Amino acid sequence: MKAKIFIDGEHGTTGLQIRTRMADRRDVELLSIPEAERRNAQLREDLLNSADVAILCLPDEASREAVKMVESNASVRIIDTSTAFRVDPAWSYGFAEMDPAQAEKIRSARHVANPGCYPTGAIALLRPLRQAGIIPDAYPVSVNAVSGYTGGGKQMIAQMEDLTRDDAITANNFLYGLTLKHKHVPEMQTYGQLNVAPLFSPSVGRFPQGMIVQVPLHLAALAEGTTLEMIHAALKAHYAGQSIVEVVTLEESAALARVDAEELAGKDTMKLFVFGTKGGAHVNLVALLDNLGKGASGAAVQNLDLMLSA
Numbered sequence: 001m002k003a004k005i006f007i008d009g010e011h012g013t014t015g016l017q018i019r020t021r022m023a024d025r026r027d028v029e030l031l032s033i034p035e036a037e038r039r040n041a042q043l044r045e046d047l048l049n050s051a052d053v054a055i056l057c058l059p060d061e062a063s064r065e066a067v068k069m070v071e072s073n074a075s076v077r078i079i080d081t082s083t084a085f086r087v088d089p090a091w092s093y094g095f096a097e098m099d100p101a102q103a104e105k106i107r108s109a110r111h112v113a114n115p116g117c118y119p120t121g122a123i124a125l126l127r128p129l130r131q132a133g134i135i136p137d138a139y140p141v142s143v144n145a146v147s148g149y150t151g152g153g154k155q156m157i158a159q160m161e162d163l164t165r166d167d168a169i170t171a172n173n174f175l176y177g178l179t180l181k182h183k184h185v186p187e188m189q190t191y192g193q194l195n196v197a198p199l200f201s202p203s204v205g206r207f208p209q210g211m212i213v214q215v216p217l218h219l220a221a222l223a224e225g226t227t228l229e230m231i232h233a234a235l236k237a238h239y240a241g242q243s244i245v246e247v248v249t250l251e252e253s254a255a256l257a258r259v260d261a262e263e264l265a266g267k268d269t270m271k272l273f274v275f276g277t278k279g280g281a282h283v284n285l286v287a288l289l290d291n292l293g294k295g296a297s298g299a300a301v302q303n304l305d306l307m308l309s310a
Helices: 013-022 041-050 060-069 102-108 117-131 149-161 185-191 228-238 250-254 293-308
Strands: 003-008 028-031 053-056 077-080 111-113 142-148 173-175 199-205 211-218 245-247 270-276 282-289
Touching: 003 013, 003 041, 013 028, 013 149, 013 293, 041 060, 053 060, 053 293, 060 077, 077 293, 102 293, 117 142, 117 185, 117 199, 117 211, 117 228, 117 270, 117 282, 117 293, 142 149, 149 199, 228 245, 228 250, 228 270, 228 282, 250 270, 282 293
Parallel strands: 003 028, 003 053, 053 077, 077 111, 142 199, 245 270
Antiparallel strands: 142 211, 173 199, 211 282, 270 282
């Protein structure tokens, strides 16, 4: 029997991308609510309770509402793409490569919190180094990032693409989250295993999809004797044996003159780089991904496949 999947919020940016990825699947039955009926609360509740897995592509409050609609129906499993449950210990965090046991936790979970795009890159870089004891407890971590504008949803897409709008965005690149209180910071701290909240500075570029996340490090402030090679080896060991996250060799990284934020647009993989000079004082860690791929819709489908394999 085919698993029934309902994408609640399928007409939004993340939902549309999930639906596109699953359009040719014959192993599942996609339940759908017509756009004209998207505000029909009873139909929505009926579809949620008819699903084997509901993927929520909604604002935080709407996600909480959807979860309550199926609270008493233990047969419905949920993948939530909002920030509502990302640091809730009762939910499994949907970054399968984060730890060796994480994929199994996702496979057996009823509730899975899909990671944010920026945190996916930051956690991928930070967690292995924290677990290896390379980044000390008190280290002041900074995370700098640029995302494609689709990460801002339909509103920002319209603002970037339709310059006739009164609220059009004409900048080619802009910083935001200037109060340093971005909603992704708790997620980065929790799953990056940081004792101190990171200083996170996000930005948006005039390109649809793609993302660069950077974590610059001062070697002298890390564990004694830490080198560029040790950092690379820790990342390489952490992601050994899986294919979604690629740790680029030091030789390949050293040969690069630039990193293109759009390189992985349309793909559901991620690349990690360690940049620096042998014997130098600094290292720059870089994660490259598609903000709607491994950073959102691609990760949701990956988590769905794990859950369906249980």
